[in-house]
Every structure is written in structure tokens, then in C-alpha cells.
Amino acid sequence: DAGVIQSPRHEVTEMGxxxxxxxxxxxxxxxxxxxxxxxxxxxxxxxxxNNNVPIDDSGMPEDRFSAKMPNASFSTLxxxxxxxxxxxxxxxxxxxxxxxxxxxFGQGTRLTVV
Amino acid sequence: xxxxxxMEGPVxxxxxxxxxxxxxxxxxxxxxxxxxxxxxxxxxxxxxxxxKADDKGSNKGFEATYRKETTSFHLEKxxxxxxxxxxxxxxxxxxxxxxxxxxxxxxxxxxx
Numbered sequence: 001d002a003g004v005i006q007s008p009r010h011e012v013t014e015m016g017x018x019x020x021x022x023x024x025x026x027x028x029x030x031x032x033x034x035x036x037x038x039x040x041x042x043x044x045x046x047x048x049x050n051n052n053v054p055i056d057d058s059g060m061p062e063d064r065f066s067a068k069m070p071n072a073s074f075s076t077l078x079x080x081x082x083x084x085x086x087x088x089x090x091x092x093x094x095x096x097x098x099x100x101x102x103x104x105f106g107q108g109t110r111l112t113v114v
Numbered sequence: 115x116x117x118x119x120x121m122e123g124p125v126x127x128x129x130x131x132x133x134x135x136x137x138x139x140x141x142x143x144x145x146x147x148x149x150x151x152x153x154x155x156x157x158x159x160x161x162x163x164x165x166k167a168d169d170k171g172s173n174k175g176f177e178a179t180y181r182k183e184t185t186s187f188h189l190e191k192x193x194x195x196x197x198x199x200x201x202x203x204x205x206x207x208x209x210x211x212x213x214x215x216x217x218x219x220x221x222x223x224x225x226x
Binding site for chain 1: 163216219
């Protein structure tokens with residue numbers, strides 16, 4: 001398997017624009033996670049899905065952020081409108097259903113909002 | 115709720131020095147414990163894991179033992195190399211819903 005695939009790897013956008021980050025989890029994994037990493041706040045869980053259903057979105061910072069998982073092989077994280085403070089590295093991770101198994105991370109999307 | 119505490123560093127060591135990064139956790143039930151490593155510009159990779167008390171995880175010379183009595187999972191390596199320079203994250207997976215809780219990360223720099 002190619003692992004968790006995220007796109008784009010880098011995104012530079014202007015404040016106020018809509019940004020969409022994409023993730024393809026590992027086939028057969030039941031859980032999908034979106035994390036945000038910054039120097040100030042470290043690694044933060046934004047939202048996670050189980051079998052395409054959002055389970056906990058309490059980490060989503062505000063209504064400008066939304067995430068969807070229309071099927072088992074694709075998820076998006078959207079920011080609309082984007083702000084400079086959204087600049088961060090966004091990671092997607094997936095995991096099988098067993099609590100004994102680790103989460104597998106993608107390479108991340110580095111977002112810069114200018 | 116569940117939480118993970120680890121020394122935040124940065125930690126700077128000379129090559130071949132002994133490494134310890136402390137990690138303690140708070141969780142209900144019997145979580146699985148993990149150490150992840152993040153090299154510059156990359157995602158997090160699993161370094162090692164332990165799924166029950168007294169288990170020892172090991173990989174690439176790193177070791178950590180799941181100590182339930184002290185709720186700890188300290189990472190150790192006997193002789194670090196320059197290539198070990200990275201950020202290390204301690205994490206747990208709770209057994210009430212599949213969620214992963216990460217510590218703040220510890221940046222390690224190894225000097226030649």
C-alpha cells in the first residue's frame with residue numbers, strides 16, 4: 001500500500017480565499033484523523049471519522065473549518081475564508097479498528113496564508 | 115480525559131551519549147502506548163509501541179517499557195547518533211473509542 005496520501009504538499013494562498021486539503025487513507029482502515037501542527041500549539045486533533053462518520057469535531061477551531069468524508073477512500077478539510085493564523089502543517093492519519101494498532105500518518109500539507 | 119505529558123526539551127546531546135525522554139500518561143482502562151518520531155519536513159512515523167503492562171517496545175536501538183504502576187513509558191537509547199536528531203512524540207490510544215492522544219513532542223539534537 002502507498003500509505004496515507006495527502007495533497008497538495010504545499011499550499012500558499014491569500015487571506016480570505018478558500019483552501020481545500022485532501023487525504024486518501026490506507027485501504028481498509030476504519031478511522032481517519034485530521035491534525036494541525038504549529039510551533040506554538042504542537043500537534044492538535046481537529047476531527048476524526050469512523051467508517052466515514054464524524055465522531056469528534058471538538059478540535060475544529062471555528063466555523064471556518066469543515067471536514068467531510070464522502071467515502072472510505074477520500075476526505076477533505078476545508079477552510080473558508082482562510083486567515084494568516086491558519087498557517088500550519090496539516091496531517092491526515094488513518095488507523096484500523098484495533099486499539100492495539102498505531103495511526104499511520106501522511107506527509108502533511110504545509111499551508112501558508114499571506 | 116486521557117492525556118500525555120512528556121519533557122518538552124529541546125534536548126541536546128553529543129553523539130554516543132545515553133538518551134532518556136520521559137513520558138507519563140493519564141488514562142482510564144488499559145491504553146496502548148506509542149512513541150512516534152518526526153524527521154524534518156516529514157510526517158510522524160511509528161518508532162515503537164507496547165499494548166499491555168510490562169511490555170517492552172523496541173526498534174532501531176530505542177526501547178520503552180509500559181509501566182502501569184507509574185503510568186510511564188520512558189524512551190531510552192544507549193548511544194545516540196546524529197541521524198537520531200528529530201522530534202519524538204509519546205502517544206496513547208484509549209480503549210473507549212479509537213482516539214490517539216499525543217504529548218507535546220521533544221526535540222532532540224545530536225551533535226557530532
